[in-house]
Amino acid sequence: MEPSQAPQGENPNPNINAVGPEAPSQPVAPNIPTGGSGGPNKKLLYGLIAGAALIIIAAVLIFTLVGKKDNNTNSNADDKQGASKQESPVANDAITASTISEYKIICQGGSVKNAAALDTSKKPYIVYAFEKSRVNQDSWTSVSVGYNEPYDPGLSAQALKTVNVVACLEPVAGTDKVAKTCDFKQDDKTITADYISSQYSLTYYEAQTGKKLGTGDNVPAPATSCPYFAAIRTDENKVYADPDTSSLNAEISKFAV
Numbered sequence: 029m030e031p032s033q034a035p036q037g038e039n040p041n042p043n044i045n046a047v048g049p050e051a052p053s054q055p056v057a058p059n060i061p062t063g064g065s066g067g068p069n070k071k072l073l074y075g076l077i078a079g080a081a082l083i084i085i086a087a088v089l090i091f092t093l094v095g096k097k098d099n100n101t102n103s104n105a106d107d108k109q110g111a112s113k114q115e116s117p118v119a120n121d122a123i124t125a126s127t128i129s130e131y132k133i134i135c136q137g138g139s140v141k142n143a144a145a146l147d148t149s150k151k152p153y154i155v156y157a158f159e160k161s162r163v164n165q166d167s168w169t170s171v172s173v174g175y176n177e178p179y180d181p182g183l184s185a186q187a188l189k190t191v192n193v194v195a196c197l198e199p200v201a202g203t204d205k206v207a208k209t210c211d212f213k214q215d216d217k218t219i220t221a222d223y224i225s226s227q228y229s230l231t232y233y234e235a236q237t238g239k240k241l242g243t244g245d246n247v248p249a250p251a252t253s254c255p256y257f258a259a260i261r262t263d264e265n266k267v268y269a270d271p272d273t274s275s276l277n278a279e280i281s282k283f284a285v
Contacts, residue, residue: 122238128187131235132158132168135196139238146192146234148241152178153284156187156235157195157276159228162268163259171197171270174277179284193241195280196231197271200246203227207251210267212258221258221265225251228271230279244279247271 121138125131131140135158144154157171173195174180181187207225211218230244251269258267 125188128156128181128184128191129170131156131191131194132170134194134233134235134238135160135168137238140235142188143235144190144192145236151285153193154181154187154190155179155193155195155232155280155284156181156191157197157280159197159271160199162199163261168196171195171276172273173280177277177281177285179280192235193284194233194235195244195276196233197228197247197276198231199249199268200227200229203246204268205251207269208254210254210258212260212267219260219265221260221267223251223254224266224268225249226268230276232283242283244283247275247279 121133121136122141123130123133123138124142125133125140131143134140146153155173157173158168159171161167161169179193181191203226204224205226206222208223209220210223211220213219226249227246228249230247232241232243233239234241249269249271251267255267260267
């Protein structure tokens with residue numbers, strides 16, 4: 029007995045509903061006329077391809093130009109901001125000083141709001157000086173400058189109103205030399221310490237803004253005769269000579285007068 033076959037046109041699987049006309053047993057390629065080598069359809073195809081290519085190229089060009097413009101804009105903004113920072117005064121910490129000793133903040137990157145205004149076209153400048161301590165390296169001590177010289181700020185109360193330039197002295201690395209040894213008395217004990225000579229750098233700042241004005245030649249700190257009193261670093265038994273007053277006054281005179 030031969031197996032029964034579903035009649036042509038009937039659905040052999042009752043679980044699947046066939047809808048619409050019967051599908052062909054083999055896929056049939058759509059009938060697209062070629063139109064020949066120079067037919068209109070081929071020309072239309074070439075035209076569509078060329079048009080798509082032009083659209084893509086235009087989009088790439090627009091994206092590139094817009095991106096370049098944005099980058100240039102950001103770059104110019106960064107350049108202007110950087111230039112503005114470089115032109116700004118150095119001072120980070122501006123204070124209102126009540127004593128002349130507070131002007132030492134200028135040697136630490138600050139400024140004094142109530143300092144006298146400086147006109148660089150008019151001399152003499154009125155100068156106050158500070159020296160960086162060799163015992164306590166975080167502190168600055170005042171240094172006397174030429175009495176009755178044109179740049180002399182006068183007494184402390186007067187200096188508070190007249191000083192427009194601060195001179196800062198810092199020890200120059202590598203210039204320390206043991207000039208001699210000195211004996212000092214402390215509580216009936218004798219302390220022997222090395223007496224150190226060195227060099228100090230000299231830098232001038234505008235008091236009101238903290239702006240650097242210039243530098244002078246190094247000021248020597250000669251260790252000639254042992255001092256009667258001295259601050260001694262007990263961890264190394266050393267005494268450091270102070271900057272030479274005459275050399276300092278000569279340098280300030282060249283700058284301020």
